[in-house]
Amino acid sequence: MSTYDSNFTTAEYLERVARTRSAMDAAGLQAIFVTDPSNMSWLTGYDGWSFYVHQGVILTLTGEPIWWGRAMDAQGARRTVFMENPDNIRGYDDTFVQNPEKHPMKELAGLLAEHGLERATIGVEMDNYYYTAAAHATLVAALPHAVLHDATGLVNWQRGVKSPQEIEYMRRAARIVEAMHARILDLAEPGLRKNDLIAEIYATGIKGADGHWGDYPAIVPMAPSGLDATAPHLTWDDRPMKKGEATFFEIAGAHKRYQCPQSRTLFLGKVPQKFQDAEAAVLDAIAAGLEQAKPGNQAQDIANAFNATLNKAGFEKDSRCGYAIGISYPPDWGERTISFRRGDTTVLQSGMTFHFMPALWLDDGGLEITEPILITDSGYECLCKTPRELSVKT
């Protein structure tokens, strides 16, 4: 019943629902309650910045999914979801919003009971941002005869292999992040206030590229300079860029909620030897990692090859060097499933998309040169054509 131009065909949504039901069945679940906004959107098409209140999608083993949320957001659901039956969009009263006296999960329990689920085994996303400890406690208390199982990641894992339409959206987002990096190179110079540069990065990203509009990235631009770049997740202020400093730009292009993150590092002035060495080591290690990026290999193969090459050059990285990407909402543009790190034995498949993210945070600066990639039938494809190098403006 979407009145928007739907981003996907109903057939594609139904295929996703079927895939998810197989996983539910294998896990012995009669229903799931999905609160991750990315999962809600992937399953139903729902879009809107309404995840600051309790909401979710109920999926049982038959019939349409049910969107449930704040009454005023039911309007947004009517405009974006694929479901035909208006009864499958259910809003709760506004007095439940941020009101310590009454929790909306009590309402949800009534809806689940109405669907015959009061004694069911129901999957809930125990470790999702939008499923709080209080939400769970309220639901457990209100459904004493149901069994609530942890189904964190159950839907996320179904999202790993992308459809052709999803890959098309990822490619559009890739064009956008390329344009953002090009704009940075055009404008950055000593004396430029960091926030003025970020303003241009945002404007470029949202204007879009190749005729395709830019959506909001699930993480804001991170762009620390100099010593601040030893810390990976600082954002920006108005201190001007300086000669002799490196700045990394960890940014994403986004289109229809699909995220294509890519990082580059810009040095203003003459690059010190240590930074040149780090760049050479990272580029070699990226090449070694990418050689392992092919169907049939494991996620850890990329990390192990990357780390072995990096260590040989005398550098170390103790954090994961990549993760799955796709559709996402704040606060994370990752899919929260596969990580490129030792021990992750997930087998790579054609159609999976990752942010190969071999960032180095040194003791006196940061170096991020990263690649969003698509696993193809025979190997990999870098989604972006941004030159793979430390950018330098002297």
Add this chain to the structure above:
Amino acid sequence: MSTYDSNFTTAEYLERVARTRSAMDAAGLQAIFVTDPSNMSWLTGYDGWSFYVHQGVILTLTGEPIWWGRAMDAQGARRTVFMENPDNIRGYDDTFVQNPEKHPMKELAGLLAEHGLERATIGVEMDNYYYTAAAHATLVAALPHAVLHDATGLVNWQRGVKSPQEIEYMRRAARIVEAMHARILDLAEPGLRKNDLIAEIYATGIKGADGHWGDYPAIVPMAPSGLDATAPHLTWDDRPMKKGEATFFEIAGAHKRYQCPQSRTLFLGKVPQKFQDAEAAVLDAIAAGLEQAKPGNQAQDIANAFNATLNKAGFEKDSRCGYAIGISYPPDWGERTISFRRGDTTVLQSGMTFHFMPALWLDDGGLEITEPILITDSGYECLCKTPRELSVKT
């Protein structure tokens, strides 16, 4: 030990800590574990987009707060928090990140035990986005002798009355949102792609105003047109603006994480009578609500006066018409404490700041004309000077 220019004096942080400890004491809590990024920042100065992994601040009844999070984010903590003792910044190993095999809350339990809290009564923010059901379950299991109490909102409530420095930051954010609305009026016209307008709104907001830089708002711009504006939380796409349509712009200026939201509605073309009537009703109702905005009155007094006037004019609004604002991080720019609605008997005090948000979502469009306000010693002050009217471009 902040190496940033600190946003507040250490004395101000210590005063906040003391205020929070009084509330802890009154609630019988020996410690709190705070995961709301706004509370973490307000208590310690911590800033960074790291809330997509588990992290928090531990506050006991004596000594400095303790920042706890991912090891790589400890670097960002070292650069932003006021605490002097390096032992009070504690990072956990990266293998705990988004790894279903091991949950970082187990590490946290060890840290709490190290501080003698294994049998303590500890407050946790049960209904915060960043305190998941799994986080709570893991902590409960790992601390079998501790008592975990719900302390949702305990810190948020301490934040209600703003300090002079906080009010200064809110005023700067107010200048920024004024500039954003002025830019919209300059640029909006039939045929302009919505995303191109949003790009300019972002750029204006982040460039800042009056020499003060713009930070990222805790919610992205919401700017639906026409029938889409019957749904409050849709964002944007590339459909062009059209003659005969209203678009509301629910946006915020932000400075040093302080948020000043304000909404305006723009009509392109000749305004239909119904919209004119709605505007007149809302403006009267706003005036009636604002008359009640003074120290000693209750939050509901504003809502009741607003609703009574609105209803007399034949319009209805069934959702709250305002909420407390201040420092914030995604996904919500509200403080999640006081709401302007019937039944909220919180007494207004000088120094409190609110978004008086009397939005009307009609069956064929939306009308948002809203005011961020400061409660003063004798009444209220509108933080913004944006003309209070339906904007029209013919």
